[in-house]
Amino acid sequence: MTVAELLLARAEDDHTAVCFEDEAWTWREVVHEAAVRGSVFEHLRRDGPFHVGVLLENVPEYLFALCGAALVGAAVVGINPTRRGAELERDVRHTECQLVVTDAGQRPLLEGLDIGVAPGRVLAVDSAPYAALLAGHAGAPVPGASAGPDTLYLLLFTSGSTGAPKAVRVSQGRIAQAAQVMARGSGFGPGDVMYCAMPMFHGNALNTCVVPAMAAGATLVLKRRFSASGFMPDVRRYGVTYFNYVGRALAYVLATPPAPDDGDNTLRFGFGTDASPSDITTFKRRFSCPIVEGYGSSEGAIAMARVPGTPRQSLGRPVPGTDVVIIDPDTGRECAAARIDAAGRLENAAEAIGEIVSRDGVPRFEGYYANAEADAERTRQGWFWSGDLGYRDAEGFFYFAGRTSDWLRVDGENFAAAPVERILARFPGVVTAAVYPVPDPRTGDQVMATLEMADGAAFDPAAFSRFLGAQADLGTKWAPRFVRVTGAVPLTGTGKVDKRPLRAERWLGPEPVWWRPYATTAPPPSASAGAAYRRLTPEDVDTLGTDFDAHGRRALLDM
Numbered sequence: 023m024t025v026a027e028l029l030l031a032r033a034e035d036d037h038t039a040v041c042f043e044d045e046a047w048t049w050r051e052v053v054h055e056a057a058v059r060g061s062v063f064e065h066l067r068r069d070g071p072f073h074v075g076v077l078l079e080n081v082p083e084y085l086f087a088l089c090g091a092a093l094v095g096a097a098v099v100g101i102n103p104t105r106r107g108a109e110l111e112r113d114v115r116h117t118e119c120q121l122v123v124t125d126a127g128q129r130p131l132l133e134g135l136d137i138g139v140a141p142g143r144v145l146a147v148d149s150a151p152y153a154a155l156l157a158g159h160a161g162a163p164v165p166g167a168s169a170g171p172d173t174l175y176l177l178l179f180t181s182g183s184t185g186a187p188k189a190v191r192v193s194q195g196r197i198a199q200a201a202q203v204m205a206r207g208s209g210f211g212p213g214d215v216m217y218c219a220m221p222m223f224h225g226n227a228l229n230t231c232v233v234p235a236m237a238a239g240a241t242l243v244l245k246r247r248f249s250a251s252g253f254m255p256d257v258r259r260y261g262v263t264y265f266n267y268v269g270r271a272l273a274y275v276l277a278t279p280p281a282p283d284d285g286d287n288t289l290r291f292g293f294g295t296d297a298s299p300s301d302i303t304t305f306k307r308r309f310s311c312p313i314v315e316g317y318g319s320s321e322g323a324i325a326m327a328r329v330p331g332t333p334r335q336s337l338g339r340p341v342p343g344t345d346v347v348i349i350d351p352d353t354g355r356e357c358a359a360a361r362i363d364a365a366g367r368l369e370n371a372a373e374a375i376g377e378i379v380s381r382d383g384v385p386r387f388e389g390y391y392a393n394a395e396a397d398a399e400r401t402r403q404g405w406f407w408s409g410d411l412g413y414r415d416a417e418g419f420f421y422f423a424g425r426t427s428d429w430l431r432v433d434g435e436n437f438a439a440a441p442v443e444r445i446l447a448r449f450p451g452v453v454t455a456a457v458y459p460v461p462d463p464r465t466g467d468q469v470m471a472t473l474e475m476a477d478g479a480a481f482d483p484a485a486f487s488r489f490l491g492a493q494a495d496l497g498t499k500w501a502p503r504f505v506r507v508t509g510a511v512p513l514t515g516t517g518k519v520d521k522r523p524l525r526a527e528r529w530l531g532p533e534p535v536w537w538r539p540y541a542t543t544a545p546p547p548s549a550s551a552g553a554a555y556r557r558l559t560p561e562d563v564d565t566l567g568t569d570f571d572a573h574g575r576r577a578l579l580d581m
Contacts, residue, residue, distance in 0.1 A: 024194040025092040059090025061162035075119035077101040095169040100223030104515035111135040171195025189391040201233035210238035217265040219245035250274035267294035269517025285310035323383030323406040360413040367495035374413040432499040451479030461578040463569035471502040483555035
């Protein structure tokens, strides 16, 4: 099965397919609009990869471009509008786009960039030339399904939270099969109204909402961009039964003022990734809407799902029939099973945490576009290495522990950031805790945390110190040396915490930073002893610089 075949099956379906603001289209009309866009793409096609870049918000033209490309065998490149300058230029050039479909709001992002696409081949969907182009292809016949299951359909960039984004290859067959499985497993049908406010340049929206809606013949509601305050009004306006999410979307919705009728709605469930266990529980209680948290690599090699009896903080278990394990990347051996106490605390992090690896996932990985080095890194030893850290308990439930770049090494001890973040999130008032390494003046790393506090919540350094001292599962090296307090942590375009600017900024910048000063003649006091924090001053920063100079590590501050 291909995406083109899923779409052609709707060619005579007069059920409402898409709602956007005050407009609506039936599936029959969507197929017609797709045929017109596909005809335009073929008319403008040149020699070389048939790649169409799309730089739009979640507007109907994005969907029409996706569907048109499917019908004529083109590949859509989802261009991330949160990228800027040289990075955005690199994304478009790397994927060899022949055309770029955009609009007046997004086109300025391309100005002054050498994207390898002539100005006349940058199509602004809200312009008169584009309207004339569509008019010239009006009435284009709906083509037969010429694409095969292996036809490249999407190039979707990874989040880039740990380096330059890589363009994941997605075939028509792969995404069509996944959509059918999700539609059947979730019981989606024409009576469902599926709400898509997550950006369509990302696989989450396409894999868990847009293409499953096509497979089920459901109604798809497109939201130009996510709005926490607009979420529940949209649910009621359109009768939404399902929504997808990624990152902190649930937290933003929960931050809106509660209303007595929050639980009176049409929602059946929501599905996504990266929500905190507490937000999942609170969302269900407040909106009477179950949340299904999943785990899946953008590359398609690993997927996990929660099943009955899944522990609260767990990702769930790998889908049946797949071989997923936790591997120590240094030894290549499986890590020991995690020991988790009754309070959900990990007792043996050092021996349990490793990389999430699929020993049978390489055939499911379709590769990155024009990046053989990244392909080789992902498929070492014939296994698929996810780049994610995790641990697995004795019952086979998996837990997320961060990215491989989230390893810290303090006083010779290696540990992952995610378990520390989960502990810090217990501190009253913390909305998000991001933990990452900063260089130590002598050797290795020190732990730094950025805490996003809830509106009206103040950071009390003395209370924070007492809190750390009371956490029995806080490793002796895990307590943050530096703590930045912010109103909003930086996010990637898909709503995940972006630690790159935090690591680069370290303890500098305008926001307040507290720290536990380094000891000069003795080991630093442990967090469990309730070591005191104080505000970092400009004089402290100068002293730190002197310490780095004294130990020949100034270059680390200049990176």
